[in-house]
Each structure stands twice: as C-alpha cells, then as structure tokens.
Amino acid sequence: MDGLGFEVRHESDGDSSVDLLRRVQTLMELEEVVRRDVDGRYRPLRGEMNLVHGWFYRAKDGDELREVLEVIYPGAVGNWEAEREARLVQGDWRGAAKRQTGRVQKLIENGEKSVERAEKEHCQGRCGKSPLWMGKKCRAEVGRIPLVCVEPCPIFWDAALGI
C-alpha cells in the first residue's frame, strides 16, 4: 500500500473505494467482524466460505499484517510455513481421536462411516481448508496462502457424532 503498510479487505470488495467500506481500527474489532456471518450468527468455522465483506483494515507493517491474518484465518500463515519447511506432523483422524475425550474415542472402533460422512458434509461441503489428515494435499496457488487443516476440528467431531 504505497509504502505505508498494507490494506486488508475481502477479495469480493475488489477495488471498491474505502468510502464504501467500514474501516476496522483494532484487532479486537476485526475479530468481532470475522467471528459473525452476514446475519450476525456465530461463525466458529473460520475456514467456511462465508467471511463477511464490506470492511478494510490498515496494517502498518508486516508484523501487524501477520496479526491481521491470524485473526481472519487463525493458524493459516504458520501452517503454510510449517508445510513448506516440512515441519507439519501429519496424522490421521484416528490418532487425533485418541487425544479427545471418551465419546470421540469411541469413533475409532465403529465410527468410520460417520467420519467419512462428516468429512464429506462438513469438510468438503462447508470448509475451504484442505484436510491433510484425510490424505488431501495442500491446495497451494500462486499468490495465495493455502488453508490447510492439520487435524480434525471440534465442529468436525460434533458432526461425526451427530451432535
């Protein structure tokens, strides 16, 4: 942004004049913006393709830009770096389930179909992240930070359990 830092906005806002967008001033305010969908409902799945638009944030330098990206897509930059540097330890859903509480652990024995269904409906149907733990590859494109999912999220477990 003309040597003055970075301007972050939703891709769909394109080149819209800042006069038409709401300026978000703080990271806490930005967090409140991105944690809600367009109807104001809680948006716990941050990889879901329903990020609201109509706002912009000015980050003064690269460090603040990193904080901004951390708010919008938590972990995305770090996971991307770890993936490029081969630091990501990739397990499967069973290994992740072992670290959960008892009801999730029960999926290991007889929950394979539930997990496959949840992966199809939840991961493929809702989330823009690539689930590495299901053997998916990192969907890297030039000029874009890939969204990778290193391990199943709580919403996935809820879906697999039918909660």
Next chain:
Amino acid sequence: MEFKDTALILAGHGSTKNADSSRFTRETAHRLRERGIFAEVRAGFWKEEPSFGDALRGLQSKRAVVVPWFLAKGYFTTQILPREFGETIGVECRVTEPIGSRPEILELVVGRAEKLCRIKKHQPRDVCVLVASHGTGLHAGSRRAAEDLAVGLSKKGYRSARAVFLEEEPKIADWREVVAEDGPVVVLPHFLAGGLHGSEDVPGLLGLSSGAEGWSEVGGREVGYGAALGRPDEMEDMVIRLASAI
C-alpha cells in the same frame, strides 16, 4: 522477568456454540499484546479456532509460556494441556499454573458477593452463598477448586457457603435442598467467562430468567446472581504474575 523473546499463549476451552465463551480470553490477549511485554500474544482453544496446535505454529518465537485459562487444577490443566504443549516442534513451551490457582480469585469472588449484599443492604451473616461450578467425574481437581472457594467465603462471615455443580453432586438444580437455611441466597458463577454455562445454563437451573448480575425472586426466595469471573481488566496482571512465576 523479561519476555522479549517469549510468546504468551492463553490456553482456554472455547465453544463451538457460543461466540462469547472465549470473549474474555481473547480480549485479555489483545490487551496484553498492546502492553508489549511479550514477543507475541495468542489465545488458543480446545473447542474453537485457533486450536492449540494452530496457535503454536502461528508463532515466530521459539519459546512460549502457556497460561491455562482455567479455574481448576483439573482434567484440562493436568492432562490435556501438558500433553498438547509437551511435544511441540520448534517451540519450547512452559505451562504455568492455571488462573484459578491465584489467590486473587478468592478476592474477586468475595468482591462479587459483597457487591450483591450492598445492593440489598444485607449483612453477610444473613446470606447463604453458593459457588456454582462445572465439576466433572474426569478429575477431582475441578470440584476441589470450587469447594476451596466456598471454604474461603465461609471464613468471611457468611451464614453458609457451599459449592454446587453442573455435572456432579450436589447439583445446581437442587439448590433449594442444598441451602437448608431460609433468607437470601447469593450465587457466584465459578466460570471464567460469561459464556453458555455462566449466562444461560446456571441461571436456568436456578430458575432465573437471565444471567445478568443482580437480584431476583425465585419461588419466594431472594436470589442474587454474581458476575462471571474472567474480566480482562481483572485478569491481565494475574496472567503476567503466573508467567513470571514459572
């Protein structure tokens, strides 16, 4: 203690259902980041994003101090967090005692009880206090933290002080039997957030129409409901003390 090369992670529970469950944790993280004490500050959660792993991989620092945003030395703080932060690649993590281990927590709980008493001009000797906590069969530490607070409150001159629970006996829903004495009852939510448990579940089990701080009448009894713990202005210095003590 200097933290210029050390990141801070506030490790909380979070929720997939309630947006406000993690609000205090996240606000405290933002406040501490603005103070510039730590190289980086992150909040990470068990039940929402960022996960503990994502929060760690997002760090540029090679060292991190992890402060458990929990009230008890219970299941999460003795089993989950040491494991999740125990074998991390590229970041050396040290996990502190949980926030609930700080002596200021009793002061804050007493302050909430006193505030409610002042509103109605009740004397502590006339008021029965309940500490409403989660409890879990997975670990006795959760229960112990609430019971310790009840003991601390009883030493402040209240007529009685007991702990009641969501998932253990005595249950919050049975509060009328737990408080055998008549007279006003003050209920103090033992939660580090105004999320689902503190703002909806506990008030509902008590028969209150809302989780707002203040007095109501429930079945002919005066019931005062206190504010949840975890307010960022009350927590941030406690977090620094925990990080400094490790």
